[in-house]
Amino acid sequence: MEQREISIKLLADEHWWGGRVSDGLHMPYAAEHGFQASLGGDLLANQACPLLLSNQGRYVWSEEPFDFSIQDRVLHVKNDSGAEIYCSDRHADLRGAYLAASKNHFPSSGEMPERLLFTAPQYNLWIELLYSPTQEKVLQYARDVLEHGMPAGVIMIDDNWHEPYGTWEFHSGRFPDPRGMVDELHRMGFKVMLWVCPFVSPDSLTFRQLEPTGLLLKDHSGQTAIRKWWNGYSAVLDCTHPGAVDWIHRKLRELQVRYGIDGFKFDAGDPNFYEESDRSAVPNHPNGHCEAWAKVGLPYALNEFRACWKLAGTPLVQRLKDKKHSWEGDGLGALIPDALAQGLLGYSFVCPDMIGGGEYIQFTSVANNLDAELFVRYAQCSALFPMMQFSAAPWRVLDREHLGYCVEAANLHAKLGPEIVEIAEHSARTGEPMVRHLAYEFSGQGYESISDQFLLGSRLMAAPILNKGQRSRIVFIPPGEWSGDDGAIIAGPAIIEIEVPLSRLPWYRRVD
Numbered sequence: 001m002e003q004r005e006i007s008i009k010l011l012a013d014e015h016w017w018g019g020r021v022s023d024g025l026h027m028p029y030a031a032e033h034g035f036q037a038s039l040g041g042d043l044l045a046n047q048a049c050p051l052l053l054s055n056q057g058r059y060v061w062s063e064e065p066f067d068f069s070i071q072d073r074v075l076h077v078k079n080d081s082g083a084e085i086y087c088s089d090r091h092a093d094l095r096g097a098y099l100a101a102s103k104n105h106f107p108s109s110g111e112m113p114e115r116l117l118f119t120a121p122q123y124n125l126w127i128e129l130l131y132s133p134t135q136e137k138v139l140q141y142a143r144d145v146l147e148h149g150m151p152a153g154v155i156m157i158d159d160n161w162h163e164p165y166g167t168w169e170f171h172s173g174r175f176p177d178p179r180g181m182v183d184e185l186h187r188m189g190f191k192v193m194l195w196v197c198p199f200v201s202p203d204s205l206t207f208r209q210l211e212p213t214g215l216l217l218k219d220h221s222g223q224t225a226i227r228k229w230w231n232g233y234s235a236v237l238d239c240t241h242p243g244a245v246d247w248i249h250r251k252l253r254e255l256q257v258r259y260g261i262d263g264f265k266f267d268a269g270d271p272n273f274y275e276e277s278d279r280s281a282v283p284n285h286p287n288g289h290c291e292a293w294a295k296v297g298l299p300y301a302l303n304e305f306r307a308c309w310k311l312a313g314t315p316l317v318q319r320l321k322d323k324k325h326s327w328e329g330d331g332l333g334a335l336i337p338d339a340l341a342q343g344l345l346g347y348s349f350v351c352p353d354m355i356g357g358g359e360y361i362q363f364t365s366v367a368n369n370l371d372a373e374l375f376v377r378y379a380q381c382s383a384l385f386p387m388m389q390f391s392a393a394p395w396r397v398l399d400r401e402h403l404g405y406c407v408e409a410a411n412l413h414a415k416l417g418p419e420i421v422e423i424a425e426h427s428a429r430t431g432e433p434m435v436r437h438l439a440y441e442f443s444g445q446g447y448e449s450i451s452d453q454f455l456l457g458s459r460l461m462a463a464p465i466l467n468k469g470q471r472s473r474i475v476f477i478p479p480g481e482w483s484g485d486d487g488a489i490i491a492g493p494a495i496i497e498i499e500v501p502l503s504r505l506p507w508y509r510r511v512d
Helices: 021-026 094-105 135-147 178-187 205-213 242-259 286-295 332-344 360-365 372-383 400-415 417-430
Strands: 004-009 015-020 035-038 047-054 059-062 067-071 074-079 085-088 122-124 154-157 191-196 227-229 232-236 263-266 303-305 454-456 460-462 472-484 489-499 507-510
Touching: 004 059, 004 085, 015 021, 015 332, 021 035, 021 332, 047 094, 059 074, 059 094, 074 085, 085 094, 122 135, 135 154, 135 178, 178 191, 178 242, 191 242, 205 232, 332 372, 332 454, 372 400, 400 417
Parallel strands: 122 154, 154 191, 191 263, 263 303
Antiparallel strands: 004 074, 015 047, 035 067, 047 059, 059 085, 067 074, 227 232, 454 460, 460 507, 472 489, 472 507
16 A cells, blocks of 8 residues: 655654553664654554654554654655655644644544543552452452542442353352442442453354354454464454444443443553454454543443553553563563553543552562562652552552551552542643653653652642662652642752652642
8 A cells, every 4th residue: 555654754852642552661762773663463462552752742643553763863754555644843842833733633532531540549459350350359359448448439340240151141150149249339339340341252152153253353364363362262352343343332331230340441452463354344454443442431431451552641541561570670660651651642631550450470489589669659649640540459469567568658649639620631632641751741840751750730849769778769849839748848950859658659740
């Protein structure tokens, strides 16, 4: 097909963000560092958007996936789809470029997710229960939350609560009275979400019923596609088919009506589970199938996604991909850079990964030797995100001191909850990110390389500790007057050094 390609010479001190959220550690892309990525096919298990943004007020957009690289002070962008690549400039700065791109290509829907997701911690049972959730274990986890002084919030029952994949009915042995369980959770103050995915077990009655209807994805030969994923081999719903979308909505609404389920965690949908040669009701590429699955979640105020293509500006909760129980690499150190990337790609309703790390293979390998300090710093870093999510029970894996620090972080988030909701409402109205890079809000200050601080809205700033054993840090105070968590009043712009014992999460509020 026709190839579109552009080359943009970088300006002095120009930095770029965008593409894949999981490349956050590499952002901003600058002339001194070569970088290349392809947005077609493998999105590295997280969100992506066909958007690049510059601190010099320029942006690049295409409706289809593209490849890009920065080499020799030139940004190269190309695709093979025939879709036009837009380059727009004269928007003054990073914020101006983002707002122009948002207005032109992904204007906000004006809607936001369920408020409880912002006002209290979420409790996802994946790491704690893995593939063995039961009714009693779910209820006991919820009781323990309250017993240890943590706020009731959304509780998410993860994989294997159900009969074979695609059946979407509670397993009668593990959940003998699901309605009674949900009613009890509601009485305790929780709302309840269930994990779902687009897969259908091929040896199930559901598969035999669906296959003749044409609602399942077909491979290049026209046969029902069977794909390997992290828990076996399954058929895949063809979410470009209106009938398939209607079918999954009927299943989910039945769960809401029969059992009082409040919402759903929509997992999988990654482009690498699809192939270019697949046959679907509406011809599509792998990224498009990822987008089609994400659209299934739009009618549900209580939702969560990990993989997503486009759909910026919509009221979908976008969780960072499963992180490791580690300080560096794809662990705690990636939370802020990836969240900054999410915000700049239009995914405003950001949820960090599960506190302590949600990458279960690595987590379980160190389960008997967890780093309590790391667990606390994970909780503190998450507390000023739009959302925070526990899984591994801190009361089980931590001693009293470290547990206390996690409870403090959870209660700080709940205390700020009404203000966080106001920031979410502003984002829904304007399309502006909730989690903001300092360079987004304060252009011309040289903040482009700061990736260990972030703004929540325009007036709250977090400066957590991200390194083991660290008890002090440098904080960049932007222009304005700021009140610190320690009571200090600081006039910016300034650079200060502060003491940060394990009990402290440094955060600041702009007061002028």
